[in-house]
Amino acid sequence: QTVVTQEPSVSVSPAGTVTLTCGLSSGSVSTSYYPSWYQQTPGQAPRTLIYSTNTRSSGVPDRFSGSILGNKAALTITGAQADDESDYYCALYMGSGIWVFGGGTKLTVL
Amino acid sequence: QLQESGPGLVKPSETLSLSCTVSGGSISSGRSYWGWIRQPPGKGLEWIGNIYYSGTTYYNPSLKSRVTISVDTSKNQFSLNLTSVTAADTAVYYCARASYYYCYMDVWGKGTTVTVSS
Numbered sequence: 001q002t003v004v005t006q007e008p009s010v011s012v013s014p015a016g017t018v019t020l021t022c023g024l025s026s027g028s029v030s031t032s033y034y035p036s037w038y039q040q041t042p043g044q045a046p047r048t049l050i051y052s053t054n055t056r057s058s059g060v061p062d063r064f065s066g067s068i069l070g071n072k073a074a075l076t077i078t079g080a081q082a083d084d085e086s087d088y089y090c091a092l093y094m095g096s097g098i099w100v101f102g103g104g105t106k107l108t109v110l
Numbered sequence: 111q112l113q114e115s116g117p118g119l120v121k122p123s124e125t126l127s128l129s130c131t132v133s134g135g136s137i138s139s140g141r142s143y144w145g146w147i148r149q150p151p152g153k154g155l156e157w158i159g160n161i162y163y164s165g166t167t168y169y170n171p172s173l174k175s176r177v178t179i180s181v182d183t184s185k186n187q188f189s190l191n192l193t194s195v196t197a198a199d200t201a202v203y204y205c206a207r208a209s210y211y212y213c214y215m216d217v218w219g220k221g222t223t224v225t226v227s228s
Contacts, residue, residue: 001172036214038155045204045221046155051214089155093213097143097160097168104154 002026004092006102012080012109020105021072022090028071033092035073037066040087040104049088050075077107085109112205112219120199120226126192130205130219137186138163143208144188146179147215148201156201160208161188195226 003025012018022035029035031053038046048057050066053073063078073092077084090102116128130144137144145160145168159169161179169177178191192199203224207217 034213038215040155045218046215048214048216048218051209051216052212055212057216087154091155091157091214097162097166098170099157099160099208099213099215101147101155101157 002094002100004090004100004102006088006090006105008103009106009108012077012084012107014080014082014109016080017076017078018080018107019069020075020077020088020090020107021069022074022092022102023072024092029068029073029092031068033073033094035066035068036091036093037064037073037075038089038091040089046089080109082109112207112217114203114205114219114222116222116224118223118225120195120224121228122196122226123194126190126195126199126224126226128190128203128205128222128224129187130189132186132188132207137181137188138183141210143168143210144179144181145206145208145215146190147204147206148199149204149221150198150201158190158192158203162210197226200224200226 005023037050040046054066089104111133113131120126143160146158176193181188202221204221205219206215
């Protein structure tokens with residue numbers, strides 16, 4: 001069973017830069033997995049931030065960026081703001097119409 | 111837009127049935143998968159499965175034996191059936207559209223809470 005790994009919690013200072021990662025329990029994440037990133041605040045549906053590794057969804061501020069760093073997908077927030085405090089999930093496309101979500105990262109801005 | 115509907119309470123061992131109505135576009139466009147994701151209380155997102163408008167289905171291997179997703183193109187709806195439910199199936203259930211070409215969930219429903227309890 002494929003496991004997608006994310007940091008359980010990360011903190012960042014206001015105006016700081018933070019990188020969240022998305023890895024595989026076995027193997028490396030590449031663009032072939034079409035990494036996507038979702039932001040979720042309590043009680044709300046997820047909001048799509050990034051798709052196909054590094055393409056921002058419509059309306060997403062450019063302080064959010066996606067990339068491959070080493071063997072993981074990464075979401076970088078540059079100039080973090082208080083309302084970036086959320087849960088962040090990555091999803092990897094495994095092929096054959098199947099996706100797997102990571103366990104999520106709780107981002108604290110303090 | 112996507113809108114989930116269905117019972118908020120299901121008894122253990124029974125079948126959970128939800129529908130998702132698609133508005134503002136055709137479910138038969140061929141550019142999208144249509145699927146379900148759930149989130150147990152205080153936990154992360156879990157992909158349940160997708161369906162293509164042709165009826166081809168794709169399921170999470172861990173749920174495959176209990177899940178059926180179907181599509182009704184005449185109603186612009188798709189549905190989820192999850193059999194033999196237990197308390198572990200208590201969750202917020204989201205329907206979502208996934209881009210066929212870019213392989214990501216691009217539109218989400220607001221979610222509906224389903225509790226499994228007698």
